[in-house]
Amino acid sequence: FGKYSTTVLKSAYGEVDVPDQTLSQFVWSSSSGWKNLPALTCGISGRSYTFGASENLCKVGAQAFLANTGLKPGDRIGLLLPNVPEYMVAVHAALQAGLIVTFANPLYTVPELTRQFQSAKVRCIITIPQLLEAAQTVSKTLANYDCTINIGGSAEPEQRILGLESLLSPSENVKLPEVRPSDIAVLLYSSGTTGIPKGVMLTHRNLVTNIIQLTDRALIDYSDPTDEFQETVLTVLPFFHIYGFNTILNYMTYIGAHLVTIPKFTPQDYIACLENHKPTVLFVVPSLLLLLITHPEVTPQHLSSVKKIFCGAAPMKKGLIDQFFKKIGRNDCTVSQGYGMTETSPSVTITPYTMPYSKSGSCGKLLPSTLARVIDLTDGKDVGMPNKSGELLVKGPQIMKGYLDNPKATSEAIDIDGWLHTGDVVYYDEDEYFYVVDRTKELIKVKGNQVSPTELESLILEMQGVADAAVIGIPDNVAGELPKAYVVKKPGFDSVTPEQVQEFVASKVATYKKLAAGVTFLDAIPRNSAGKILRNELKNLSS
Numbered sequence: 001f002g003k004y005s006t007t008v009l010k011s012a013y014g015e016v017d018v019p020d021q022t023l024s025q026f027v028w029s030s031s032s033g034w035k036n037l038p039a040l041t042c043g044i045s046g047r048s049y050t051f052g053a054s055e056n057l058c059k060v061g062a063q064a065f066l067a068n069t070g071l072k073p074g075d076r077i078g079l080l081l082p083n084v085p086e087y088m089v090a091v092h093a094a095l096q097a098g099l100i101v102t103f104a105n106p107l108y109t110v111p112e113l114t115r116q117f118q119s120a121k122v123r124c125i126i127t128i129p130q131l132l133e134a135a136q137t138v139s140k141t142l143a144n145y146d147c148t149i150n151i152g153g154s155a156e157p158e159q160r161i162l163g164l165e166s167l168l169s170p171s172e173n174v175k176l177p178e179v180r181p182s183d184i185a186v187l188l189y190s191s192g193t194t195g196i197p198k199g200v201m202l203t204h205r206n207l208v209t210n211i212i213q214l215t216d217r218a219l220i221d222y223s224d225p226t227d228e229f230q231e232t233v234l235t236v237l238p239f240f241h242i243y244g245f246n247t248i249l250n251y252m253t254y255i256g257a258h259l260v261t262i263p264k265f266t267p268q269d270y271i272a273c274l275e276n277h278k279p280t281v282l283f284v285v286p287s288l289l290l291l292l293i294t295h296p297e298v299t300p301q302h303l304s305s306v307k308k309i310f311c312g313a314a315p316m317k318k319g320l321i322d323q324f325f326k327k328i329g330r331n332d333c334t335v336s337q338g339y340g341m342t343e344t345s346p347s348v349t350i351t352p353y354t355m356p357y358s359k360s361g362s363c364g365k366l367l368p369s370t371l372a373r374v375i376d377l378t379d380g381k382d383v384g385m386p387n388k389s390g391e392l393l394v395k396g397p398q399i400m401k402g403y404l405d406n407p408k409a410t411s412e413a414i415d416i417d418g419w420l421h422t423g424d425v426v427y428y429d430e431d432e433y434f435y436v437v438d439r440t441k442e443l444i445k446v447k448g449n450q451v452s453p454t455e456l457e458s459l460i461l462e463m464q465g466v467a468d469a470a471v472i473g474i475p476d477n478v479a480g481e482l483p484k485a486y487v488v489k490k491p492g493f494d495s496v497t498p499e500q501v502q503e504f505v506a507s508k509v510a511t512y513k514k515l516a517a518g519v520t521f522l523d524a525i526p527r528n529s530a531g532k533i534l535r536n537e538l539k540n541l542s543s
């Protein structure tokens with residue numbers, strides 16, 4: 001009988017028109033009216049750039065890249081930087097030089113960095129003196145490596161280390177290459193629904209589209225800056241993540257907001273920035289919102305300038321917004337929740353600022369030009385009606401081009417009809433508000449950060465005396481989830497302790513990936529006949 005019927009939900013906000021522009025052209029396309037207003041300021045040091053200055057530095061930087069390094073358009077560069085205002089310049093200079101950029105977490109260990117930069121075939125790393133040693137160690141493992149750019153540090157020509165000045169020396173005779181909107185702009189790493197992190201190829205057009213999808217005035221209430229009023233955005237969410245990169249850095253620059261950055265989160269620095277910069281907008285993940293609510297040193301006065309909060313990247317507990325309003329003693333602040341993935345640039349849904357209170361807990365409605373289906377977890381057929389949960393499938397112009405060098409994973413994620421299988425379990429109500437209820441994919445989310453169970457399992461298997469291992473996420477009130485390992489010992493290794501496994505893993509990964517929910521030894525890991533780990537059985541064991 002051919003195909004069973006599908007129930008396709010369409011955005012209530014129509015379609016977007018996407019200009020034929022690269023990301024850089026788009027981001028500054030409206031800024032001529034506010035060139036002298038501040039665009040980016042480091043909340044700690046006070047280093048600041050206007051819109052005019054940052055736009056100009058990106059162009060100079062692009063020419064300098066091509067003049068002073070051996071890089072050619074299409075080459076990949078890796079950013080190993082904390083959140084500093086220069087992040088913007090580094091990314092957009094590279095993009096305008098036709099380079100493809102991958103971002104690394106500055107907390108990554110050398111093996112983690114090596115894996116990502118080898119996968120992305122990075123030829124140049126941009127970093128700061130504090131991370132130079134790690135960058136140099138990694139660079140020695142990279143084929144066709146060209147140079148390291150050491151922002152804020154000195155040049156060492158014999159080691160192919162360039163200083164920032166070689167990125168800022170104007171080379172006006174260098175012609176910038178033509179970059180097409182369909183070209184890949186960035187490679188961000190995500191484990192998707194299964195396996196180890198993979199390079200997500202996002203084009204200029206994917207990223208531009210997702211910003212335009214968010215500028216619908218029915219969804220978000222904002223106005224262009226004037227000499228009297230400009231939104232001030234405080235953010236600590238990392239620019240190496242798609243949320244920080246596209247939704248904060250690019251989107252907020254596009255609408256003319258002033259971004260205040262913090263290189264390394266501490267509650268004290270965050271509080272000082274609230275006091276000194278009086279932000280009108282905060283970008284958060286649920287664990288940061290919880291911290292603002294519960295931290296004894298954060299007072300209602302600190303938050304008195306805040307009018308808009310954006311939250312995304314992990315499930316937000318119902319009631320958290322009420323707790324926040326209670327803390328600040330007012331409710332004239334909108335809290336928008338967004339849902340999406342690295343693979344979707346990232347936004348798929350957002351709560352309209354006019355959302356009625358009765359919908360709280362929802363992650364919002366489909367963005368313009370976005371389609372969705374919800375399919376039953378057992379038979380794969382569309383649930384076909386509101387209030388029935390199933391896996392969310394999405395289609396739209398913000399969906400990635402695919403996973404780098406991995407057509408198999410790409411075709412598993414995006415089916416032949418173009419639907420991206422999200423691995424998230426959701427339902428929609430009668431008004432097509434979406435609610436995330438669970439996840440079928442293997443991903444663990446710790447404070448909004450992705451942790452791949454496969455990555456931790458293969459690490460644990462490297463440990464002497466370990467025969468088998470499985471990692472799952474355990475619910476946690478503060479972090480959302482924390483990784484926990486089940487381990488089978490080899491005969492003769494009875495003396496291995498949970499702490500030894502934890503320490504082994506901790507020595508090899510960024511802090512947030514640690515086995516913070518512990519290690520339990522089992523006689524065997526439950527697996528199906530195909531050898532797949534039965535994670536639900538492990539979840540039942542732990543609850």
Ligand code: AYL
Nearest residue numbers: 243312313314315338339340341342346347363436450
């Ligand atoms: P990745 N509620 C529940 N789970 C969520 C939510 C949410 N609001 N947002 C993201 N997730 C989970 O690639 C979900 O499992 O991108 C999803 O598949 O690090 C996974 O996180 C994707 O993780 C915005 C602003 C999205 C931020 C984001 C976060 C993108 C996170 C839209 O407007």
